[in-house]
Amino acid sequence: MKADDEHLGAADFDRLMESGGDPEQIVQADVHLRHCPRCRRVYHQMVRIDQALRRLPLPRPGVEFTAQVLRKITGSHRAYGLSASIAAVFIAILGTCFIAFGYLLASRYLGGEAAQQGSPIVGQGVGVVVTGVRWGISFLDSVFAGLLSEQLVRAVVYVATAGGFMLVVDRLLARAMRSRLRVGRQQSAG
Amino acid sequence: MQDDERIILEEIQRGDTRKYAILVDRYKNRGLALALRMLKNREEAEEILQDAFVRAFRGLNEFRRDSTFGTWFYRILYNLCVSKVRQPVHPVDSTLPLDDLLVQDTADENVDVLSIDDRDLFRLIESQLEELPEAYMVAVTLFYLQERTYAEISELMALPIGTVKTNLHRARLLLRKNILGILSKERIDV
Numbered sequence: 001m002k003a004d005d006e007h008l009g010a011a012d013f014d015r016l017m018e019s020g021g022d023p024e025q026i027v028q029a030d031v032h033l034r035h036c037p038r039c040r041r042v043y044h045q046m047v048r049i050d051q052a053l054r055r056l057p058l059p060r061p062g063v064e065f066t067a068q069v070l071r072k073i074t075g076s077h078r079a080y081g082l083s084a085s086i087a088a089v090f091i092a093i094l095g096t097c098f099i100a101f102g103y104l105l106a107s108r109y110l111g112g113e114a115a116q117q118g119s120p121i122v123g124q125g126v127g128v129v130v131t132g133v134r135w136g137i138s139f140l141d142s143v144f145a146g147l148l149s150e151q152l153v154r155a156v157v158y159v160a161t162a163g164g165f166m167l168v169v170d171r172l173l174a175r176a177m178r179s180r181l182r183v184g185r186q187q188s189a190g
Numbered sequence: 191m192q193d194d195e196r197i198i199l200e201e202i203q204r205g206d207t208r209k210y211a212i213l214v215d216r217y218k219n220r221g222l223a224l225a226l227r228m229l230k231n232r233e234e235a236e237e238i239l240q241d242a243f244v245r246a247f248r249g250l251n252e253f254r255r256d257s258t259f260g261t262w263f264y265r266i267l268y269n270l271c272v273s274k275v276r277q278p279v280h281p282v283d284s285t286l287p288l289d290d291l292l293v294q295d296t297a298d299e300n301v302d303v304l305s306i307d308d309r310d311l312f313r314l315i316e317s318q319l320e321e322l323p324e325a326y327m328v329a330v331t332l333f334y335l336q337e338r339t340y341a342e343i344s345e346l347m348a349l350p351i352g353t354v355k356t357n358l359h360r361a362r363l364l365l366r367k368n369i370l371g372i373l374s375k376e377r378i379d380v
Contacts, residue, residue: 010359010363013363014359017359017362018355041302041304042366044304045302045303045304045366045370046362046366048303048304048311049303049311049315049362049365049366049369050362052308052311052312052315053315053330053334053335053365054334055308055312056223056312056315056316056334056335057312058219058220058222058223058335059219059222059223059226059232060218060219060222061218061219061222061236061239062236065214065218065236065239065240066211066214066215066218068240069210069211069214069240069243069244070207070208070210070211070214072240072244073207073210073244073247074207
């Protein structure tokens with residue numbers, strides 16, 4: 001229990017400070033403290049340091065600290081948003097090129113047998129686009145009954161297709177961004 | 191986890207990133223105390239602290255609610271500081287018997303932490319915390335300033351709970367010993 005025959009040891013002071021360990025030893029140390037001014041003084045010193053440690057003034061970061069952190073976070077969002085925007089534009093350009101390519105091919109093959117039968121050059125994908133466009137043109141042609149030129153009708157169909165394509169891409173990207181920012185609720189529920 | 195913290199985290203997850211400012215304000219001072227003591231450079235400490243907040247925000251998806259945000263955040267901060275420091279400045283000498291740290295026979299009765307005012311004691315403690323082995327200093331900072339439990343410190347520092355308790359005990363003894371030494375020296379100098 002004691003460092004020597006007369007005084008408390010480090011382990012005794014630890015027990016007293018933490019109020020943990022064997023209750024009997026704590027009582028013995030407590031009794032000793034009442035009768036030993038030297039150990040009592042050490043104990044009070046340790047308590048004083050312990051209390052001072054709990055009340056140490058905390059350093060404060062600069063006044064702009066929180067704002068800087070938020071700017072960094074928002075900046076990362078902006079950077080992500082920017083990259084998403086660039087990706088959206090890139091995909092839109094690719095999509096438009098794809099549709100324009102389909103338009104050229106369709107212009108070439110529309111009315112011919114190749115679009116219907118499927119050309120080895122354009123492949124099955126373009127064949128589907130061409131068929132869809134043909135239906136669109138036929139539909140608009142029947143509605144407007146020859147009021148519009150065939151070229152204009154074709155252009156409207158392709159612009160509408162490209163617009164729809166870009167809208168879908170935009171929705172998918174927005175969804176991906178939202179899910180990235182959201183912490184999985186299932187995980188938190190778990 | 192505190193209820194209001196849970197609500198704040200849910201709001202952040204729903205996309206209200208401004209709410210993160212509440213958590214930053216809550217943990218920035220205590221976080222700075224830890225970073226400052228480990229890095230001993232205010233500029234670097236603030237930088238690392240900002241980095242820790244940004245990383246914590248970006249990693250909210252990985253945050254499991256089995257611990258508090260504070261413990262999780264301090265772990266990020268502690269790991270960043272450790273990687274920055276690379277090696278402890280004052281290695282731990284665990285071979286020194288505890289009772290040798292317990293200076294009881296201060297000849298000069300006038301040398302006493304009980305007789306100095308809070309301000310001087312805070313100053314002495316701050317200066318002597320820097321002289322402690324890093325493992326002791328971190329344990330003291332986490333326990334007293336960050337108000338973490340033994341279990342949390344154990345998890346955070348990847349040390350057994352018994353080691354954490356011993357480190358804290360040794361830290362208190364060392365602090366008292368060193369402070370008494372300084373007070374004694376200052377008195378002799380005067």
